[in-house]
Amino acid sequence: GNKIQKIKSESECVVGICIGSNELIKAKNVIVATGMGTEGILNSFNSYYSKYLKSRVGMMAYLPNMHTVRGFVFMEPVKPVLLPALGNGTLASIFGMVLPPVTKEKNFSVDYEKAKLIIKGIKQNFNISEKQTYGATFYVSGKTDYVNEDSINSNSVNPGYNIIDHGEFDRINGLYTIITGKMTLAFHSSKNVSEKILKKDLSLDINQKVKTKYDRNMLEIEPWNNFNQN
Structure with missing residues (x-):
């Protein structure tokens, strides 16, 4: 696949991602879930959260x-x-x-x-x-883990996971980052980020x-x- 070049935003809102030779894929919401590549993507727009990724x-x-x-x-x-x-x-x-x-x-x-x-x-x-x-x-x-002592997403699952809403400190609304810690928590974290985007509670059916x-x-x-x- 093509490597993500950068996250594109305008007027404090995400508009998509740039891949390959700066081709823009437009989107109202973008979810970063790239594991060890997450820090590099967040560094590309000087995210406040980059320093807390290990x-x-x-x-x-x-x-x-x-x-x-x-x-x-x-x-x-x-x-x-x-x-x-x-x-x-x-x-x-x-x-x-x-x-x-x-x-x-x-x-x-x-x-x-x-x-x-x-x-x-x-x-x-x-x-x-x-x-x-x-x-x-x-x-x-x-x-990859999020190591800030203040959890950015409250959850009752152990080990925990984190959802970053970049609208708060980075001022890019519609951009989210998922840090699951473990792949076994993917269904919990995907439910949580979907709730943030849709702004409603969703059921977790297994x-x-x-x-x-x-x-x-x-x-x-x-x-x-x-x-x-x-």
Whole structure:
């Protein structure tokens, strides 16, 4: 895709974004949700909020030979997180892994010790065969947080997320920035920014119907094996 060159505004209102060779895509409302690229975009118009954005670099593994039908999340630190991926594979990471800060744009290499930690955590906590972790591919990913002590968006979700309304300090009405912290909070934050744009309360509907049952054989450690598969 084309790289965003700048946010275009006139008379204290956003009018769109400029991409590529300064092509303008017009819009009455613009939502910035670009992860680690957010700081650069906010710096392009000297945003008040730029100094409160901090990014860290993390890592994730894709396991093509491990099939999961739903996610597994251990809330204990340094435990694995598994999520279903396209093509019947699995995405895996470690909850609570130490993430070094990102201070400039650069290419990051895969940390071999952290890669081993992901595979070790999966083998220790799940009843799987050796071949299910074979062929794992590791990716470096980023995470951006808003670190100002005064939350700019009140919410009851933990960990939190933030919605920046640039009409307040930057005087650009119709421009918003979403900082989820974690992708799992995307549905909360998208609801909140939609409410700000539409100026009305919206419901957060989640489909509770699960077509497939959990994979009992994946669960090795109590109390999960006590669940009835009815």
